[in-house]
Amino acid sequence: MPAFTAADVKRLRDATGAGMMDAKKALTEADGEYDKAIELLRIKGAKDVGKRLERSTTxxxxxxxxxxxxxxxxxxxxxxxxxxxxxxxxxxxxxxxxxxxxxxxxxxxxxxxxxxxxxxxxxxxxxxxxxxxxxxxxxFEGPTAVYLHKRATDLPPAIGVAVQYQGGDEEAARSLAMHIAAARPRYLTREEVPAEAVETERRVAEQTAKEEGKPEQAIVKIVEGRVNAYYKDFVLLEQPSITEPKRTVKQIVDEAGLTVQRFARFEVGQA
CATH class of the missing domain: 3.30.479.20 (Elongation factor Ts, dimerisation domain)
Known part of the structure; x- marks a missing residue:
């Protein structure tokens, strides 16, 4: 049996973050040699990383x-x-x-x-x-408001929003960041929406209307209505305000003298 002590196991665990059994096994295989045990644990860790490649990170x-x-x-x-x-x-x-x-x-x-x-x-x-x-x-460069949101009090923030802006004040910008966290916009203006996304909405709306037997003369209006609904869902400035649903975000920020330059919204586990 290789000669090593509980202190040796603790030293190895502290240095590598390995579990107690893994540390003991490594020291046993290394005949009690500390450096060799570290190498064995690194090799094991690299193999384990490979095994973890297909696991989900949510x-x-x-x-x-x-x-x-x-x-x-x-x-x-x-x-x-x-x-x-x-x-x-x-x-x-x-x-x-x-x-x-x-x-x-x-x-x-x-x-x-x-x-x-x-x-x-x-x-x-x-x-x-x-x-x-x-x-x-x-x-981001220049004035930027940040809001971080926790899904649970014992967990770190899982949603983060940053809003780069001009004019207005930090309080209005942070309120906007909170809206973005809740409302999940993807674009600042409709001009940023990819043409293919709009065309997809048009195709879906048109095909759905036809399958539902809608009159031909009504289809154009139905398609435009669906596209406008898409903008209201995903374009920040066209979304209804979370705090004042009868007003758009654009109306709120204009009143506050706030010009939104760009924003980012990160949510753990979401694209």
């Missing part, structure tokens, strides 16, 4: 700093509230602010203490024991 956290947003996903809510996982998300958003990557691929390639961000996440995934996915990030 939990996680949205963090914000200086107007930037970042979403880091995991498999369970247990890990989502783990201090190491939260610290990783906070470290990643610091990297975003320091390095100003243009894309997610650029961020994953950033070098941090001798490894890339992608390798850092893979290493933490092996240590924590769950698949971790850096889903997206966004940065």
């Amino acid at each position: 939990n996680g956290i949205v963090v914000s700093k200086h107007g930037a947003l970042l979403e880091l996903d995991c498999e369970t809510d247990f890990v989502a509230k783990n201090a190491d996982f939260v610290a990783l998300a906070e470290r990643l958003i610091e990297i975003v602010l320091e390095q100003s990557p243009a894309t997610l691929d650029d961020l994953m390639a950033v070098q941090v203490e001798g490894q890339t961000v992608a390798q850092l996440i893979e290493s933490e995934s092996a240590r924590i024991g769950e698949k971790l996915v850096l889903s997206r990030f966004a940065t």
Whole structure:
């Protein structure tokens, strides 16, 4: 039997985040050699990462700093509230602010203490024991209002909204961010809606009206009504206000003197 103590097991666990049985097994296989045991655990962790590739990541956290947003996903809510996982998300958003990557691929390639961000996440995934996915990030310039929403009091924020604006005041902008969190708009104006999305709505409306036997002369009006309903659902400035449903968001922000330049809404587990 290799000679190692409970203190050796604790030291190995503290260094790697491995479970007690995994640490004992590694020390046994390594004949009590600490460095070799670490190597064995790293190999096991890498294999486990591979096994986790197909798992779903429907939990996680949205963090914000200086107007930037970042979403880091995991498999369970247990890990989502783990201090190491939260610290990783906070470290990643610091990297975003320091390095100003243009894309997610650029961020994953950033070098941090001798490894890339992608390798850092893979290493933490092996240590924590769950698949971790850096889903997206966004940065903003100028006045930006941020709202973070928790799905449960014991969990970290799962929805994050940032609104870049001019004019008005921070209170009005934050109120708008809260509306965005609840109403889930996809676009700021109808001009941003992809033409193919509009054409899909038109086709669906036209085909549905025909199958329902609507008069030919009514179909054009029905199609336009459906397209307008789509805009009201997904275009921020055309949505009914959550706080004043009889008024549009545009009417609310215009009255507040607020000009919305762009926004981002991240929700854990949602595209």
